[in-house]
Amino acid sequence: MDTTTLRNRFRQQFGTSGDLYFSPGRINLIGEHTDYNGGFVFPGAVDKGVAIEIYRNGSRKVCLLALDQKEYPYVEFTLDDTSKPEEHWACYIFGVCRELEERGVSVGGFNAAITGDVPLGAGMSSSAALESVFAFALNTMFADGRVDKFELAKIGQATEHNYCGVKCGIMDQFASVFGKKDCLIRLDCRSLEYEYFPFDPTGYKMILVNSMVKHSLGNEYNERRESCEKAVALMNREFGGVETLRDANYQMLDAVKERLTDADYRRARYVLDEKERVMAVCEALQEGDYELVGKKMYETHWGLSHDYTVSCPELDFLVKTAQECGVTGSRVMGGGFGGCTINLVRDTIADKFTSKVKRDYARKYGIIPEIYDVTIGDGSRRLQ
Numbered sequence: 396m397d398t399t400t401l402r403n404r405f406r407q408q409f410g411t412s413g414d415l416y417f418s419p420g421r422i423n424l425i426g427e428h429t430d431y432n433g434g435f436v437f438p439g440a441v442d443k444g445v446a447i448e449i450y451r452n453g454s455r456k457v458c459l460l461a462l463d464q465k466e467y468p469y470v471e472f473t474l475d476d477t478s479k480p481e482e483h484w485a486c487y488i489f490g491v492c493r494e495l496e497e498r499g500v501s502v503g504g505f506n507a508a509i510t511g512d513v514p515l516g517a518g519m520s521s522s523a524a525l526e527s528v529f530a531f532a533l534n535t536m537f538a539d540g541r542v543d544k545f546e547l548a549k550i551g552q553a554t555e556h557n558y559c560g561v562k563c564g565i566m567d568q569f570a571s572v573f574g575k576k577d578c579l580i581r582l583d584c585r586s587l588e589y590e591y592f593p594f595d596p597t598g599y600k601m602i603l604v605n606s607m608v609k610h611s612l613g614n615e616y617n618e619r620r621e622s623c624e625k626a627v628a629l630m631n632r633e634f635g636g637v638e639t640l641r642d643a644n645y646q647m648l649d650a651v652k653e654r655l656t657d658a659d660y661r662r663a664r665y666v667l668d669e670k671e672r673v674m675a676v677c678e679a680l681q682e683g684d685y686e687l688v689g690k691k692m693y694e695t696h697w698g699l700s701h702d703y704t705v706s707c708p709e710l711d712f713l714v715k716t717a718q719e720c721g722v723t724g725s726r727v728m729g730g731g732f733g734g735c736t737i738n739l740v741r742d743t744i745a746d747k748f749t750s751k752v753k754r755d756y757a758r759k760y761g762i763i764p765e766i767y768d769v770t771i772g773d774g775s776r777r778l779q
């Protein structure tokens with residue numbers, strides 16, 4: 396990412412220069428809405444993310460300049476403030492400071508400028524990138540890097556829960572902190588054991604298509620989580636030992652079906668299906684069977700659309716268009732309700748697909764979808 400403008404604006408605003416840090420957004424091959432259900436996910440960091448320049452100011456004040464915010468790009472708060480800032484974007488940074496302090500780090504005042512090239516609200520975890528870059532930088536500046544990487548990811552997640560109203564899982568922050576160039580990460584969200592999988596699908600490309608429907612995860616996301624928790628509570632009462640849907644199976648779920656609403660039942664069932672798909676994809680990847688990976692991606696999409704109900708007509712249209720074009724796999728990525736589809740596309744049809752999807756989507760919805768070629772990059776780091 397070109398940091399020249401960031402450097403210039405920081406100097407203009409604060410009269411000094413500081414240190415540069417970067418944290419990426421993420422993709423996720425498969426394993427959607429499984430993280431907060433104790434399941435597996437398969438994310439990787441991308442080469443797009445959030446960069447900051449930051450400098451201690453020796454006070455208790457935090458002064459923030461967000462280069463990409465049109466309204467209210469400048470916010471100040473003090474580390475002693477009890478209520479969070481009014482500007483939503485600044486709550487992420489406020490939350491990270493608080494969560495670090497809760498873990499014994501005495502954060503001091505700082506000036507920071509922020510910029511990014513990961514599209515906002517596109518399902519690529521721009522918010523996790525923002526949390527992670529501050530958690531990483533402040534840990535380096537005020538705790539000599541004492542807080543380990545697992546805890547940095549948890550700080551980002553706790554920020555979402557406690558300051559931003561999203562009861563998310565750990566996937567996005569984990570991928571942002573732990574990302575590794577050219578590798579996907581198979582993460583067990585229950586034990587936090589993880590393994591890097593070199594990902595080089597020879598003959599295929601990973602392409603994201605942005606529906607340009609901006610999502611903001613909130614109530615609807617939290618409701619999905621509650622549906623899963625209701626099913627877990629019933630099964631636990633009935634059978635014991637069910638802490639999350641990871642511990643459940645179809646027989647158990649069917650045994651409590653009558654006591655669940657249809658919507659809750661279908662959501663829980665989707666999670667059980669997805670658990671199996673992730674395992675199938677792991678095996679398929681080891682055998683280089685990308686056709687099977689793609690088939691599972693489509694199944695995930697229709698499960699997310701019909702059962703988990705986190706898709707929208709625009710995303711369904713993008714997936715159908717991919718299917719018509721002969722794309723190997725396509726599905727909504729991330730929390731849903733808008734954002735991108737992730738597509739596994741054979742090299743030979745990549746150009747045909749991108750031009751068709753742009754043309755057909757523009758015809759139907761009057762807007763040209765943005766297309767991004769995925770490059771898997773490294774996780775949070777200092778830039779110089």
Ligand code: GLA
Nearest residue numbers: 427428563564565566729730
């Ligand atoms: C969002 C959340 C993640 C995860 C995905 C869905 O990105 O932040 O924790 O639940 O949705 O897989």
